[in-house]
Amino acid sequence: MTNMTCYHCGDDCGRDHVHFDDKDFCCHGCKTVYEIFTSNGLSNFYEIETKAGISPKEVRSKYDFLDNQEIVDKLTEFNEEGVQVINLSIPSIHCSSCIWVLENLNKLHPSISNSQVDFPKKTLRVTYSSTDFSLKGLVLMLSSIGYEPYISLDEYDKKDKKIDRSLIYKLGVAGFAFGNVMLLSFPEYFEVEEFWLEQYKPVFRWLMFAFSLPVVFYASQDYFKAAFKGLKSKLLNIDVPIALGILTLFLRSTADIAFDLGSGFFDSLTGLVFFLLLGKFFQQRTYAFLSFERDYKSYFPIAVTRLNPDKSEENIQIYKVKVGDRLLIRSNEIIPVDCVLIKGSAEIDYSFVTGESQAVFKENGEKLYAGGKQLSGLLVVEVLKSVSQSYLTQLWGNLVFSKDKASTFRTLTDSIGKRFTAGVLTIATISTLFWLFYEPSMALNVFTAVLIIACPCAIALAAPFTLGNMLRIFGRHKLYLKNTNVIERLAKIDTAIFDKTGTLTTTKKDTIIYEGVELTPEETILLKTTLRASNHPLSRSLYDILKANEIATLDEFEEHTGKGVVGKLDSHTIKAGSSVYVGEGVSGDSIAETAVYISSNDAFKGRFVFKNSYREGVSNIFKALGKSMQIGILSGDNDGERKQLQELLPVRTQMHFNQKPEDKLNHIQRLQREHKVMMVGDGLNDAGALAQSDVGIAVSEDINVFSPACDGILDASQFDDLPLFMELSRKSIQVIKMSFVLSLCYNVVGIYFAVTGQLQPVIAAILMPLSSISIVLFTTLMTNALGRKISMKKGTIDSFSTS
Structure with missing residues (x-):
């Protein structure tokens, strides 16, 4: 068969090749999407980016749970007077074509009034009329065009959780105050002595004081809270000197303007908080759309089909499943609870639970565990345990899942922060004692000056900007931390x-080795034709590697679940399956190997051994x-x-x-x-x-x-x-250490002015922002230099030296 690519999605056209409108499609689903697009004026989709579509999957009754109004109410963001608004996760969004199609859904159905894509988060927000359209209809329509939504139990629970935007608000307040205070400080910097400055000087200074109030009492409150918790736990973390510096800056500046001693350090204060929050924001925003806290809720369905005593079917929320209920499990559905098989042939994939890649076959009366996936056929099961008591849920009940690694790990910043805080307080105390004997009137000024100029803003910025930029670089190369x-x-x-x-091995392909008597061309054609009718994973893998120039029409085909398949053409019969099924017995079968055995006219020919492909x-x-x-x-x-x-x-x-x-x-x-x-x-x-x-x-x-x-x-x-x-992670830590050294140089210069009683507002206004900006630039340049090493690939990292 000649290989060709699908006009819609670009995948290889295999055995289900469809030719329509002088174009080739890999399946009827892609052909259907093409028809939908062209008949609804969306043919421009293929002009934006060729072969950008997504091959649709068979959905069938997968979303029957959306007929349950209680679930719909929980999922929708707005549901009033015939209008519903839903925010759906669409993992398959990947290019500009996807955005264009999804934001033109109103052309596919008149009930949809608006649809908007959030590309970084891969979400779609849709507003539609619920009088003649439903959420289930929307989901099925999206699935039919290749954009199946991801609706999980975890997403269902998150609908009630509010998004925390407090950092954005605090950053906005600090930035606004910083800009205005800098503007009001310019006359003081240049020592303008004209009439308007002398007349309005108190107004300017008290305005700066007013702008600093929301910065100190709102924008920087997290640093005070962290410092208090650290001291309460008898720990000197980096937040202690930051909070001390902010408080000292504010109190000293307020005293200066209240007693007309100067303009204070409000510019340094607001700038310090702004840069600190900017570093935190930069760190928080980097790949925030990925979920790292997924558990069984992300894997389980929201609802299941329950069989009532009167043999009717009912879609219920998974949490309402009780012991003794009978559930219907369809092909490729997840088993949500521990249960016993009542009816059907179970072929269960437990790879997500146990790691064992080979499917497990179960007969009536045998126990099935939560987390397995039924690969083929319909099952009726009876619930043995509720969701909260099932094996998989108990696995997640282990205390290890509730621990916070970050809280028990001592960062480099905290380690240095402890020594830095102790050093600053020691210098401030010694300097104050010296001035008490030499010039008592200078003692208080020196003490506050040391705390102001030695505030570890540059140290606090080094790690967030270095590691934040490395997060971005890693993410660009597909490692998302x-x-x-x-x-x-x-x-x-x-x-x-x-x-x-699944880790060292790839699920994309298998290495298949044939052992036995070579198959004749006629046997190969018959075997491939027989496998073509089977949907078993091993059958499909074997079908794809067999070479045959033609496909015959079988006289007879049978598939025995868990055993194998048999195909007949004229007087020739071929079997493929387990060793017992083809008549080879158990002697040649090894439990340590996955193999498909072949017999021709009941004579054993050989076996195809499936090896993991690394x-x-x-x-x-x-x-x-x-x-x-x-x-x-x-x-x-x-x-x-x-x-x-x-x-x-x-x-x-x-x-x-x-x-x-x-x-x-x-x-x-x-x-x-x-x-x-x-x-x-x-x-x-x-x-x-x-x-x-x-x-x-x-x-x-x-x-x-x-x-x-x-x-x-x-x-x-x-x-x-x-x-x-x-x-690169180890190199990043070296960059942070170098940033600390650079920051220490600024602190040495600043502390000299503070200890000798020469610290003026203009010196603080120059040194503090300069140190922050230079640290940000230094870390950005160094991490970008490190990032370029990923593109140069292996073997080149050692040529880079951060020394």
């Missing part, structure tokens, strides 16, 4: 532990990391690929297989007694280990879909850059 604290922890890692399935550069990653740290493997899979891993890993690497989630968590805990541990995983089965580790990195084929609670999300395409990211 939770916060700047993670970079500091990453720099201290000395042990790296990896999950295997990501490109895995060997190089281990080689680079092995130079500076210990490496280990924790896998939920069996040890069938131990030998293959031994060839990739450094000698003496510890490998542990058949690990349950709690086993992984406990192993990380044991290592942490002596080491700083990074865990790299991908699924729910790794969630406990990711949360327990000093740094947890989730590897994802798509950063917008489900990933477990973690400190960072690494796009799988950049997996081979992991050693480089870790090296």
